[in-house]
Amino acid sequence: MQLVWLLRKYPSQVRADVQRFYGLCVDDVGDSFSVRHLADLVVNLPRESATVRAVAPETVWGPQEHLLAEVADTLRWIAWSKSSDGAKNRNKPKPIPRPGQVDKPVGRFKDAAVLPVDEVKRLLRLPRRQVG
Numbered sequence: 001m002q003l004v005w006l007l008r009k010y011p012s013q014v015r016a017d018v019q020r021f022y023g024l025c026v027d028d029v030g031d032s033f034s035v036r037h038l039a040d041l042v043v044n045l046p047r048e049s050a051t052v053r054a055v056a057p058e059t060v061w062g063p064q065e066h067l068l069a070e071v072a073d074t075l076r077w078i079a080w081s082k083s084s085d086g087a088k089n090r091n092k093p094k095p096i097p098r099p100g101q102v103d104k105p106v107g108r109f110k111d112a113a114v115l116p117v118d119e120v121k122r123l124l125r126l127p128r129r130q131v132g
Contacts, residue, residue, distance in 0.1 A: 002039070002042075002043060003035070003038065003039040003042055003043075006042060006051065006055070007026075010050075010051055010054045010055065013049075013050040013051040013053075013054050014026065014042055014051050016050055017042070017045050017049040017050055017051045018038070018041060018042065020049075021041075021045060021046065021049060022041050024038075024041070026038070047059050047060060047062060048060070056100075057099055057100060058098075058099050058100020058101075059099075059100075060099045061098060061099050066098065069095075069096040069098060072096055073093070073095045073096055076093040077092075077093055079093075080092060080093045
């Protein structure tokens with residue numbers, strides 16, 4: 001089931017990854033190897049594969065990349081805290097963006113719901129209630 005979905009949604013990524021990581025051509029399924037074998041290979045593609053990056057971009061970074069970003073953020077914060085900006089609590093350094101991490105809204109609309117454009121248009125087309 002996963003293989004069919006992947007082949008429909010990301011055919012070029014699956015084809016390229018099977019060739020790159022396993023040296024096999026997807027067109028040879030049934031002759032050189034079985035569909036089950038292909039499914040096992042595709043499901044176990046490494047995180048740096050094009051298929052994994054397309055399906056789950058947040059998994060592109062592994063523990064090492066996350067730790068390096070944390071170290072860099074900490075060093076920048078320490079340097080900032082010793083500066084005149086740090087003494088006045090202004091211009092705080094922004095952390096390095098992580099894959100799959102969404103910035104938290106701030107300000108007046110921090111608790112507002114995020115809706116798709118189609119849903120907003122649908123809501124705006126609804127009849128308005130008369131006041132008074």
